[in-house]
Amino acid sequence: MKDYSLLKINLTGGIVSPGTLQSILLAAKTAGVREVSFGARQQLLMYVKSEIVRGSGIVEFKKKLDETNIAFEEDSDKKPNIISSYCAEEVFPTGQWISEGIYKDIFDGFDYEPQLKINISDSQQSFTPFFTGNLNFIASPIQNFWYLYVRFKQSNKVFCFPILIYTLEIPKVCQRIEEVIVEAGEMDENEVYEKVIAKGEIISQVIREELILPKFSLPYYEGFNRYGEKTWLGIYRRNETFPLDFLIEICDLCLETKVGQICTTPWKSLIIKAIENKHRNLWDKLLGKYGINVRHAANELNWQVEDLSPEGLALKKAIIREFDDEDVRTFGLSFAIQTRSKSEVFGSVVIKKRKIFAGLSSVFDIYHTVDFNPNTRALTLFEKGVNKAHVPEMLQRLSKRFYAVHKIDTPVVKKTTVNREAEVEIFQCKTCFTIYDSRFGDSVNGIVAGIKFADLPDNYCCPMCESEKSEFEAVKADKLLV
Incomplete structure (x- = not known):
């Protein structure tokens, strides 16, 4: 008999409410679980001991999951999670038409458990992968219509479905394609399209232009970061495991401060959005209590x-x-x-x-x-x-x-006739490469233009990753890291 079982719980789209996650974690704790991980497909993973002394063990744990209608797999991965770029929305602005409501409309439409890997992606971000799924939906320039790229299981061959798919049709199209190719395996592109269309009408549009994806640039996804009037927090763990008690307290704090959801990422990290600035100190205290570092090097x-x-x-x-x-x-x-x-x-x-x-x-x-x-x-x-x-x-x-x-794009500074004493001073954060330019100041931190870096207060911090002033270094414009 095995000592441990691996339990996998799919978090659709990489989104979970604090209440739901807390229910899972509290049940896991009674079964002896002390730490959990998040997978590359934004799912929750944990090892559960088959039998524990004076505890509920895995049988009671699974019973509690069943009672709360939380689906799981034990030592199996036949039902891969639907992943999405929702974790990047708002915090890494793209200007696209996709909103939280559109993502959730798609997820709510799935009334079956897919056997194929499904990716739902904003086309203007580079935080989540586009083609790691079998069915890869990528937002088109036309509002509410999506490119679909199909990749057969255990294959690197990817082909574009010849039509754009309407948002609310995505679950139906996924189920139809699954019925066509899961058992049959790899087949001709046209044959896949014809068999799917033969199953009934699909709201669609003709593809008028090829998909153009942004150049890959992984944003710094850790630490406290301001956006608008709020803050988001990214948490990465070097060993890819999160203490159970820490996550339970995260859920408590989310519920207390009315943060409605927690996001998991394909980089096996967490993103917590919509933190009110007045609650920032509560999150600082929680991180400090568990000694959680949120300033790892970008590399x-x-x-x-x-x-x-x-x-x-x-x-x-x-x-x-x-x-x-x-x-x-x-x-x-x-x-x-x-x-x-x-x-x-x-x-x-x-x-x-x-x-x-x-x-x-x-x-x-x-x-x-x-x-x-x-x-x-x-x-x-x-x-x-x-x-x-x-x-x-x-x-x-x-x-x-x-x-x-490869040429890495860097800001171009035009040459001027001013002497070297009049050259603009530029300082760059060594952690996330954010620039402080005295010509522009720092509107996020309330620093007006014209203030030299040396005259900034000692408690000045990076507006992006909140590194301390000492983490900035003077650089020449042609030596900037971006």
Whole structure:
């Protein structure tokens, strides 16, 4: 008999109410669970001991989930979560027509549990992946209509459905496609379209222009960040586990301060939106109580490993340590580690473990996606058969190649005739690269134009990630990191 079972609970679209999450966590606590994880598909994952002394154990835990109508899978992943870019809405503004209501209309329309991976994405963001699903819906320029890109299971072949799909038709289209291809497997693109259309009319539009996606740039998604009159909080955990008691208190605080939802991200982190500024100190105290750090370096946040992979996490940590020692720049890149042959990971650089000598040993093959775009599925081999100890060195070489062949957009400062003493002073946050330019001041912190950085108050902090004043450094305009 197994000692532990893995329970997976899908959080549709990466959204969960504090009340629902708290119910799950309290039930998990009675079953002996002490920490949980969030998966790359925005689901809740936890190991539950089969039998515990003087406790409810997994049987009672599952009974409580059933009583509250919370669906789960035990040691199985036959029903993948529907993921979405809702976690990025508002906090990383795109100017698109998609709203919270539109996302929720889509999710409410699913009256069945999909067997295919479904992605719902805003086309103007680069925080959540576009093509990691089997059915990938991406917002078009036409309000309430979506491109659909289909990818067969365990395949890198992606094709565009020949029509734009209306928002409220998405659940119906997903179910029809699933009925067509789940059992049949890979088939001709036209055959898929004809069989789906034969099942009945779909509200749609003709595709008039090709999809244009933004250049990948992972935003800094951690810490306290202001937007409008409110604040959002991003929480990342280096070991990808969250203490159960900490999450229970997060739910308590959300309920107390009327924060209506908690978002999970494909980067296995949490985003809590709509925090009132008057409640900011309560969140500070909670983070302090559990010693939760929300100021990790940016080059640690652009990684993805498989869910619940101690080997992958250990390799990631070793690489990051060496990157730190060598002061390696990774802006514009994202990295993924694959230790299991059939798993799927997302990144512009992919490190794949390969067994050799009949499985007695292993090496790593290093790939990068075409044009270093993580949303492409085609991989180009960079180095084959790399010993684990040499992986960091190879990644440094690959990073240098990336910067050698890719122009990273930087602000252009026109030359003037003023002398060097009159040059504008610019300071940049070392954590998130936000700029303080004395010509413009800082409207978020109430700093008017013309105030020199040296004259800012000692308690000045970055308007984006809230790093302290000491975390800024003077830079020349042509040396800015973006």
